[in-house]
Amino acid sequence: MAAIACPMCGLETVEFREAFKKRLSREDIQGSHGVYIPLNDVAKLSERRLANENEVNLLFYDVQNNPWEMRLHQSPQGKHFLTGGWRQFVRVKNLITEGGTVTFYALRCPGCMENTGYTIGVLKLLGKPIIV
Numbered sequence: 280m281a282a283i284a285c286p287m288c289g290l291e292t293v294e295f296r297e298a299f300k301k302r303l304s305r306e307d308i309q310g311s312h313g314v315y316i317p318l319n320d321v322a323k324l325s326e327r328r329l330a331n332e333n334e335v336n337l338l339f340y341d342v343q344n345n346p347w348e349m350r351l352h353q354s355p356q357g358k359h360f361l362t363g364g365w366r367q368f369v370r371v372k373n374l375i376t377e378g379g380t381v382t383f384y385a386l387r388c389p390g391c392m393e394n395t396g397y398t399i400g401v402l403k404l405l406g407k408p409i410i411v
């Protein structure tokens with residue numbers, strides 16, 4: 280996956296950098312807010328601060344290289360949620376389930392070190408995460 284050419288330098292390789300893991304609650308799967316992102320993990324996902332804007336768009340790629348537009352949103356209560364395409368993503372990706380653990384990765388171009396997007400893996404027992 281992720282044979283996306285870097286928009287900055289055109290290089291067609293990508294490095295995966297694990298950002299954090301998240302165990303998915305019922306609310307994360309079924310709620311209308313999207314998936315809750317603990318404050319400690321927000322900065323690992325987006326290097327852009329949310330200080331002055333309460334949301335930032337993030338582009339996720341799935342295992343088929345399809346882009347998914349997600350949005351990191353700060354609620355009025357100060358909690359962060361990844362929303363936008365998340366609910367549709369959960370509907371389509373059968374491996375993403377309540378109680379399951381997902382790993383968020385930031386994708387980086389090894390040529391110019393630009394962030395080129397994100398991807399999500401599902402942690403399987405006794406195995407490596409599978410990109411979904």
Ligand SMILES: [Zn+2]
Pocket residue numbers: 285286287288289290388389390391392393
């Ligand atoms: Zn590049």
